[in-house]
Amino acid sequence: MADEPVLVEIRWVANPFRGEAFEAAWLPAAAAVLDYGATHWTFYRANDGLLDFTQHALFGGKALWERYWYSEEIGTARAESSGLYQVPVLPTFHAVVGSGSTLDAPTTTGPRLT
Numbered sequence: 001m002a003d004e005p006v007l008v009e010i011r012w013v014a015n016p017f018r019g020e021a022f023e024a025a026w027l028p029a030a031a032a033v034l035d036y037g038a039t040h041w042t043f044y045r046a047n048d049g050l051l052d053f054t055q056h057a058l059f060g061g062k063a064l065w066e067r068y069w070y071s072e073e074i075g076t077a078r079a080e081s082s083g084l085y086q087v088p089v090l091p092t093f094h095a096v097v098g099s100g101s102t103l104d105a106p107t108t109t110g111p112r113l114t
Helices: 021-035 062-069 072-081
Strands: 004-012 040-045 052-059 094-095
Touching: 004 062, 021 040, 021 052, 021 062, 021 072, 052 062
Parallel strands: none
Antiparallel strands: 004 052, 004 094, 040 052
């Protein structure tokens, strides 16, 4: 049986005074999911406090997620970002039961829009 589509969510908490550094360090790693079979990704930063981040990625199955998460590239990114975020980092997996959109979100991986 083929894998079912899965939305993966990771809640990251940056260490105090490390929010900007974590954002800069992890944004390319968050965007890299597309190289591992994801069809959509987002990386959010909370407006209040600026230390809470949420990463979402939509994959065709959990095996594709594991290919991304356990890759040498992302393992290296986690190691290089060590000390910028709190551990443990625990991905959660969600079945997609509906979705929709009314407008396109920005697709750049450049600086945040203010």
